[in-house]
Amino acid sequence: MSRLRQLAESRSRPIVTAEFPSIDGGNLDTVKAKLDPILAFVDAINATDNPAAHAHASNSSIAIALKMLGAEPIMQVVCRDKNRLAAQADIVGAALFGVVNVCALTGDDVTAGDEPQARRVFDLDGPQLVKVMSGLAEGRYLSGRKISPAPELFVGAVENPFGPPQHYRVERAKLKSDAGARFMQLQIGYQPLVLESFIAGCVANGVAARTALLPTVVLTKTARALSFMHDNVPGISVPEPTRARIAGASDIPEESFQLTLELARHALSLDGVAGIHIADFRHDGSLARLVSELNLSVSEPTDPSAPSDPSDPSEPNAPTAR
């Protein structure tokens, strides 16, 4: 069983996931060099799928490489670049290599990238892709053709609690949870109150209990990074006071770190949050420092599917819902 799934089901401790940087050239050593500084501090790592509509080494190739190098990948699949045939083939193909965690995204539009002339696909949308992934896990393609044996998959999705219409985002999380998403990474956000109300809504409608909600924080080093995200990344807005706080700080890199630490502490304090997802734009060891200052341990969780010691009466036979 994947560690992500184990933790999402047991909730025995907070989950830590991270974004893997994009790879363009090189070989497996190139991937290893990017992995080594973060491997010990995370439970699972996102293999992204042409993020921000820029072509990079593919989601499945990076997911397989991460698996080969001893990490647990989360293979993102976006709807922008591939139709239903290609998306299903990638997932089933990567599963042959032990890529279990898959995460469905609609994907930024092609106009957000460096090839705005590209044809956009969007044959499926995000919620539909979640349901298609769930079908694959149950041993059938969308067409109904059987897959035997069924690939072992742990299906997830993303949601943006900060995107308008904000009151509807809870419904949308439920739509994806109902379609089979069992973990959900949330968009980067700098509005703690908005996150709070989203999480509270997900607790109220039952999503938080069955789908592990993972808010995202991002490690930045400069004032420009915040303005860039605010101005250029669709769906991310950074309030003016927050930007002013960083721009006016005497030690901008340290103040940026403290901001991320505060946001992460706040997110993890919310009832209904299962862990944290970290995007690292600093690559200076800050990810390790963040995990350490949050007192998060990512030691191997006990495997509930392993035979339990009969002499230990505290070990329940069935996983209990919390």
Next chain:
Amino acid sequence: MKFLPIVELATKGPVFDCRMCGQCVLHSTGMTCPMTCPKTLRNGPCGGVRDDGHCEVKPEMPCVWTAAEGRSHHALMPNSWEDHFSELHPPVDNQLRGSSSWLNLITKRDKQFPAGWVGRTMADDGAEPADEPRSALGEVDDISGLDQGFHERTSIG
């Protein structure tokens, strides 16, 4: 183009900017056509909606799903439509593009989903060949040996 699609386009085109997808969902989207979304999303707004509620791709255009969500609560819309708003809509059937959604509604053609979408397998529906999957087209030396469905699916016009 046959008669009915022409009438449908002439009616719905100017009012809803209809794209003739052939599987109309206007009644469950507050009368806002989701096919005018640049990503043709059928299940709600993407994560890229701008703070002002406008489209990530076309900043001058209000997000069709943000508009639809607002309209789904409108007093003049039947309550039953509001209930349908958050239902999961199936993937678009690209075979229906250009055909009349009215006809497809009456004939229930727009309710024919892939077996896997409704949790079934082809074998459940008796549609899966008992032997190994048919050979790829590259290995077929006599196209008359292909099943009837192949010719229907690939006919042009």
